[in-house]
Amino acid sequence: MESLLYSILGVLVSLILAFTVGMTYMGLSRKITARIQNRIGPPFYQNFIDAMKLYSKSTGIHHGVMHHLGPAFIMVTSVMSLMIIPILNDSAFFTNMNFHGDLIFLLYIMTFGPLGMALGAGQTGNPNSAIGVTRGLSQMVGFEIPWVMAIIALMIRYDTSSIVDIMNIQADAGRWIMFSSPFTFIAALLAMLGMFRYSPFDIVGAPTELASGPMSENGGKYLFTMMSSSSIFAFAKLTLYVNLFMGGADNLLVLIIKTFALYMVPLLYGTVSPRYRTEQAVRYFWGWPSFFGLLAILYAVFF
């Protein structure tokens, strides 16, 4: 029972941590993009301001229960996925509520958020939202394939479906999986590009084409919820990748460095690339990434 209490406490702390770090990353990303475009750009804490403003805005209306629940769904999703992802290596406080087989569980939880969001966006009755949702779901089906292949490769290779085991294995081997089984890492990384929905995969919420797609009817607190949950989710995903491929982290500083390094990948890839159409995106994910995933599986089976 004690451990459960601990882990719940850990969850709360890591929640706050995730919120702050995620928000900061978002702000930094805006700053970096601005610098790349030769602008000064907003301060790195701009996202906090935006969040506060959105929270302070009045939220007068909703289009029905599902619309109201939509943001809550993704918030819940990101919180749940954060809860079962261990933040640090073997620390009693930060291992959170992970358990055996949490990898498969994660697969489902991470796909659950978009669905809940889709329900919410659906009830607003805004055609743009529906279109955005269809695009989002299609892209999700696209990048799930290499992602699943990578995960399965890991399971085969290390014969476990628990994140902690994989972290320990890396700690014992003293060698990160991104080096010991590179194909897996490549497949997973390419899948991550889609997961973060940065350009070139940002057709889902194309601001001028779809009026920001699924969230076009959501202002004020709804938007605040989405924003914060997306930042939490980003941190959760980054942490998961660090745990799986980069040997986890022993303390928060290392964690932040690693996650930021990882975060740069989709960000920088996005700033220099145009936008894919949906079917192009899906085909992209079923092309090289899935090929690498297949290689990863074969590698894991035969070596």
Added chain:
Amino acid sequence: MNSIVIIFLIFLAGAVLTYIGQRLSNILGSSLFLLTIFAATAQFYLRVNTGDIFSFSLNGLEMEWGITPISWLFSLIVLGLGSMAAVYSISAMKAKERLGYFYFNFIMGIFSMMGILLSRDLVSFFIFWEIMTWSSYMIVIYEGRSVQKVGIKYFLFSAIGAYAMLMAIVIIYSQVHSVLIEDLVYSFSSFTLAYKIWLPILLLTGFGVKAGMMPLHVWAPGAYSHSPMAYSSLFSGALSKMGVYGMVLVFSMLITQIPEHLLIREVIAWLGALTAAIGTLWAIAQDDAKKLLAYSSVAQLGYIITGVAVGTELAMLAAIFLAVLHALFKGTLFMVVGAIEKQTGTTNLTEVTGLIRKMPWTFIAALMSIIALAGIPPLGGFVGKWMLYEALIASDHYILVVLIFFASTAGFLYCYKFLFGFFLGQEEKEWAHVKEAPATMVVPMLIFSVLLFVLGTFPGLLLKPIDIGMQELGYAASEGHYWTMSVLFNEYGNAIMLQPILYAIIAIFLFFLVFLTAKAFKGTRYVSTKDISSSGEVPGEFENLSFKENFFQPFLRAVEPVMKRQIDWYYTLVGNGMEALFNFVRRVYTGNGQTYAIYAIVFLVILLLLKSNLFG
């Protein structure tokens, strides 16, 4: 008199009486209908217990009726879904004509399914199988739409399957000189290798047709979508499970006795996975809810077939668990479509929109079963799928896992299409008049939704009977029970539960849901779906803003190469070829006396020429 016989008599008499009663008065017919089914159900669960046997001899064949744990398990599907669908169909079929005909065939359907489950010998198995086929056929053509096409296609494929099965049975009889299943299992090992290979293949063809396995599934979409929804729930929920039941028997009793390297398991498992993937893609492409659900049933059965075919303890456990769950949620979904059809008059996803506030209970049922279908915790589908993945990975079917995971992820697409099409989206004036469906239709759905939730959180309720059934099938539980092989479950005293951690997570999940919404919801106010940010425009009353036409077009463009051609096309090709051949052969009979006389002479000549070859 033996209680099994009593059940059959109840069914038969009930069917006839219902038919006559319906002729006399509507109420009498419906009440007799319900009475029959519930009486039989009660009789079955109160009086019949596993192990009592009724054996008799007919036409020189020793036959035997009895109940085994595994068939008892499937009888849960048949009778549970059957009785619920019966209750549902009372008001769903109101003001339809030929009700007596419908009720009769409905009862015959349940009767034949129970017969299949209860028969311990191949001949009565086959007889009940055929009764099931024609009774369901009669309901498929009940509404009389495109009878020649859909109906004949269904019956043709069923007949192909059935006759493959009959051939197998006849060969078995000639080998074993008995049609009892246990004799077959006992003496199967003594067959020659050719028989060992071909008999299971023939049997699996028979069962594969009903279970909608890949190349034989083409009848399913038409048949499911053309029969009235009240029956479709039974059709896709229970009737297709008979194929699964047969497969379970074959795989657990016969295939275990033939050498592994023949790869029958692998082939069937791959077929199942392909069925799942392709079925899902086609489901996404559909615009009619019935067709969508039909294809999704094909896909879901694909998972089950894969699980059965892989056939390790865990896989079989997962398959049977999924079979029961599929009966629950797919039955519910078909009922939902039926309710919507009754209230709006159409099942076209591109026409109906925004029913969520008109039919809230129906929506809740739909949502629950969709979540279960998509395999999202905490509902039951998640448990089944998890076990399936685990089993597949544990038995080194990695590519299958990817295929199946792809199917279930792409499944979200049609799940969303279903929910969005009917319930979400713009609330058009056209459907302003729609009311919630009558209680007798809503209650069964809700019961099933609750069941789904219960099974999702306390899967032990279902796992224990499956456990017993599988031990009867000859699976030796390597350590204790099969679910102990899954990392998912923990045992707490007597109850098998998901990992406690899952509970904690789900609890926090619900907490967040309440916390985030309940308070803020009061502060906000509902505005109609016309009041949206459409670039400053004020949409008019009848201005249709809903986005429906080719909904998943981008995705479908991406998968275009796979879906260029349906399997139907090839069958049509073969069919046309046959017709042409027959047409040619027909011309032998010219209808001309002289020609016939010449035939006679030619025949004589041929006989005279060949007489040394023909006759010693």
Added chain:
Amino acid sequence: MINDKNSQKIVDHIHNFARKHSLWVLAYGTGCGAIEIPPTMTSRYDAERLGVRGAATPRQADLLLITGYLTTKTLKRVIRVYEQMQDPKYVIGFGSCTINGGMYYDSYNTINALDRYLPVDVYINGCMPRPEAVIAGFTKLQELITAGKADGAAKYKEKLEWYRKNQKNVIPNWTMPEYNW
């Protein structure tokens, strides 16, 4: 404790700070002034450093930027958009046309004075006002927000029937739903 007056003041102060530094603009670009927005946003003048960025839909926007003249036809849309925006919300009239009709003052279908139909918080004079002017307008608005004087929305609420009267004068067939928050 929130209901306590001073703490309420503090909260307001924080909120105003936030609102001031994140203005999400819904640029209503019918008039010729729309051409001035891209340079304002992009790397030369980079309005984002002030926290100003574009919003996609009225639900998300704080600031309605009306660039240039309005015709009777576009006025309808502007009013609709403004009413769909959620409090707190501000309006910037951009260019002379929004003040007095500018060079189209005697056209048969332009709206001469915008503030008879919508509560304008800040006017940006000029035809066309250059990006510097636009940014000056933004800063002016920010000052007003800190001072708590940017209360156009409140004014609109209390003088609603007056605004409605004017709007109905110019817009012949009125199909707008009632403004109700």
Added chain:
Amino acid sequence: MVGSPVLFVAIPLLTAFLIPLFAYIWKELVRIIPGIVILYLLVLSVSLYGQVLREGTIVEQIAGWAPPWGINLVFSPFTGLLSTLMLFMAFIIWMYSYRFKNIDFEPSKKYFILLLMLVTGSIGIVLTGDIFNQFVFIEIMSISGYGLTAFYVGRDSAEASFKYLIMGSISSMFLLLAIILIYSQLGTLNMADIASKAHLMKPEFKILALIFFILGLGIEAEIFPLNGWAPDVYSQAPGPIGAAFSGIVVKAGIYALIRVIYTLFDVEGSLQFLVIIGMITLIIAEMAAIRQDKIKRMLAYSSIGQMGLVLVAFGIGTHEGVFAALFLMVSHALIKPLLFLSGSYLVFNSTEKSIKELNGLGKFMPLTSFLFALGAIAIVGLPPLSGFWAKWSVLTAAANSGMLLVIGLVLAISIVEIVYYFRVVNRIYFFKKEESVVPKIPTINAKFAMVILAVIIVAIGFYPDLITSYLHEASETLLDKGNYIQNILSVAQQVTQ
């Protein structure tokens, strides 16, 4: 001795000739008398059959001339079964065609005369123990058949009858040839005698005679290249006569063929020949049936196919095979007439009797349509109806003698059968009725006749043991050749002493 087999031939023949005289007494007698006669014969045959089952075969010698010189009638469990079946069918058909189309006095006289003669001929074929006598009966049967085919005035029926006439004459020619051959070789016409002496015959003559027999009897038994006449006859003759053909005449032809092949000579290879020719008949007939657009032609082809299946079953040659063949004969003799009888009411008023005209009749004549559907379900062999058990026994017999190919082909063909029968049933129930067609409700006696058949079909389907024991007995008798010879010739010894 309840009565002698002679009566089966004598009484109906006599009545047939006396009917005109009865007509002078009271016109209605023309219709009533045949029924009474057939009923009496049926009762007689049933009682005799029972006696035979108890006490063994009855051999009746006519006019005291002992076999092998005299003509003798054999009433064995096998022949008894067939004659009972035929009489029963004859009775059903009489009951059905009583006031069929309100035939007025003059034609109805002819009709019933010919019907009686048809029955006489068929039963004679089954009962007689003497090939020339059998030839005579075949002639009687076919001549009355010609007459009945041409019963309706009109070009088509005349043409059909003429085709039948041509083929029939060919058949009788070859029969005569065969008989002459045998007589020249063995100097006897008695079947048992021939059977006992067959080994004395020169093999090539024997085979030649067999071939002639096959040709002659094959035309009556509708084996493949010789059955061109059948569809025309079935479709042009009055409905009940179609039933009579499929229920009685064909069975007689099959019997004759089987008697020749099983009893007269034992040429090895003849059984395989039966299997092959039966298979070809089955396949080609069913293929032709699926493309028909006239209901009666379709039924005719399907009945040809069934006969082919019967031949296949006989060709298997084992006890099971014969049993299966008999079962198939019985169930077909019950089902196909049901189809003909109900079908001919479904197309009663229509002009060209095409399948299209059956559309949507299910609402207007429910009982008839239901009976037709029942027959269709039964004949494609769907349980729980008699057709299934027949098919099952055929398949098991084939499987036990290892003919897997036969099983496969039969099953494949029955899929074709399903397709064309269910097309028709769907049309009856689920299509829109043609305006031109005027439904005709059957007369009460016709309904009664059809219902009896349906009831028997269902009963056998649910409890096949009703008839299986008799069938086993019969097949024993057919296979036990020595016993047959011994029976007849023993009578001869008694007489000579």
